[in-house]
Amino acid sequence: MKLKDDRKVTQIFQSALKLVAKKGLSGVTMGDISREAGIATGTLYVYFKGKDELINALFAACRENSVQVSFKGYxxxxxxKPGFKNIWLNILRYKLQHFEEVIFMEQCYHSPFITADTREKAQQLSAPFYALMERGQKEQLIKQTDTGLLLTFMLGAMNELVKQTHYSGITLNRSRINSTFDLCWDALKA
Amino acid sequence: MKLKDDRKVTQIFQSALKLVAKKGLSGVTMGDISREAGIATGTLYVYFKGKDELINALFAACRENSVQVSFKGYxxxxxxKPGFKNIWLNILRYKLQHFEEVIFMEQCYHSPFITADTREKAQQLSAPFYALMERGQKEQLIKQTDTGLLLTFMLGAMNELVKQTHYSGITLNRSRINSTFDLCWDALKA
DNA sequence: TTTTAAAGTGAATATATATTCACTTATCTT
DNA sequence: AAGATAAGTGAATATATATTCACTTTAAAA
Structure with a gap:
């Protein structure tokens, strides 16, 4: 018999991301999503039990994808330092290319949609980032400050940079990216 | 005859902030707000034309207040450098003490509630921050990078730090605050 | 080709939420 | 104290939104 189409899930996700980035989580309805995806509203309920499940699934997918991409080539x-920069660039590129996900994740963080379970699973995926910072500290290259603090500092700055870049319409050329990396590195380096 | 009570507006704002920080913008209803504030739903409409106006007014109030506090004592x-640190500390303290506003502002940024006009007025209030960074650059103390980028980097990092601090439950003691300042300063310094 | 079951539909329904309004209460003015 | 006006109320209404379901279409299997 016919099978649920993975591409359709992708299409639904893309539509939801696009709309949330434009109107915020509070401004997006199931009707909006289905219209944007070019399918009937009822079809959304073939793929997801309801709005909650859709949002949670999208949240998890974004998180998994971004973590996986971050360590590519490490x-x-x-x-x-070159390994760190490699990862830093992976993260930056991912965020720039998936701006809508950045906004979506941010909006989700304080929404009632995301369940404790989803949140926890997302947090667990952070382990490799902590390990990376710990390595830098062992090698005396990174400040001996709480790794959670360092990571938060770095990722918070990157997020906001991506947003600023997006809104100002500036395309980050290589030299601009490098000077941005220097901001991060100078902050973290011992 | 009787006058609209400023304290009641404050009370409404406080309730809205508290709820948005807990449940996100998408999870808060006018009913929730009135219940939390201990007033009737109809009363909200005595003070504000509707939900949109309430959110916009709160957004503007938060922004004005935070900017005003930032330059206290400057x-x-x-x-x-000491002037910069003074402002930096003002910002950090404000964000820590008004955590709910941090979340609210973040949630608002991509919501359909905030009008272009409100957004513009908020942006105009940033001028003193730009001026501050330009001064640092003139004195060769701050990197000669686009001031928007520098500010975004700093404020993004601070925001995320405040969130991390809040969730981890750690209270920032003086030494912890200083080492956090060093992260910022090392990033920005020429 | 026919059969079968899942995928897809969208109007109808249920639910949640914003907003209104006829009324009550509080406060100021004379 | 009486009259006048604004503030406050919350049930009723209007509106927006999620969800369902009887039905149609599609594609795999027989």
Missing amino acids: NPQLPF | NPQLPF
């Missing part, structure tokens, strides 16, 4: 054998 | 005659 080789722990290589020296710390 | 004396441009004094050297840059």
Whole structure:
């Protein structure tokens, strides 16, 4: 028999992301999403039990995807700084290319949609980032401050940078990206 | 005859902030707000034309207040770094003490509630911050990078730090605050 | 090709939420 | 104290939104 189409889920997700980035979580209805995705409202309920499940699934998917992409090409054998920059660039590129996800995740953080379970699973995916900072600290390259604080500082700054870049319409060229990296590195370096 | 009570507006604002921080903008209803404020739903409409106006007014009030507090005690005659740290501390303290506003502002940024006009007026209040960074650059103390970028970096990092602090339940003691300042300063300094 | 079951539909329904309004209460003025 | 006006109320109404379901379409299996 016919099978649920993965591409359709992607399409639903894309539509939801686009709308949330434009109108915020509070401004998006199931009707909006289905219209944007070019499907009937009822079809959303074929794929998801309801709005809550849709939002939670999208949240989880974004998180998994972004973490997975972040460590692409990272080789722990290589020296710390280039490895760190590699990951930093992966994160930045991902956020720039998936601006809508940045906004969506931010909006979700304080919404009643995201369940404790979803939140917890997302948090668990942070482990590799903590490990990275700890390595930098062991090698005396990174400040001996609470790793949670360092990560939050870095990722918070990056998020806001991505937003500013998006709104100002500036395209980050290589030199601009490098000077942005220097801001981060100078902050974190021991 | 009787006058609309300023304290009641404050009470409404406080209730809205508290609820938005807990449930997100999408999860808060006019009924919730009135219940939390201990008044009838109809009373909200004595003070505000509707939900939109309430949210916009709150947004503007938060923004004005935070900017005003930021420059408290700043004396441009004094050297840059202590003046900068003074402002930085003002901002951090404000955000820590008004955590709910941090969340509210973040949630609002991509909501359909905030009008272009409100947004513009908020943006105009940023001028003193830009001027501050420009001064630092003139004195060769701050990196010669786009001031918007520098500010975004700093404020984004601070926001996220405040959130992390809040969730982890850690109280920032003096030494912890200082090391956090060092992260910011090291990032920005020339 | 026919059969079968899942995928897809969208108008109808249920639910949640904003807003109104006829009325009550509080406060100021004379 | 009486009259006048604004503030406050909350049930009733209007509106927006999520969700359902009887039905149609599609595609795999027989």
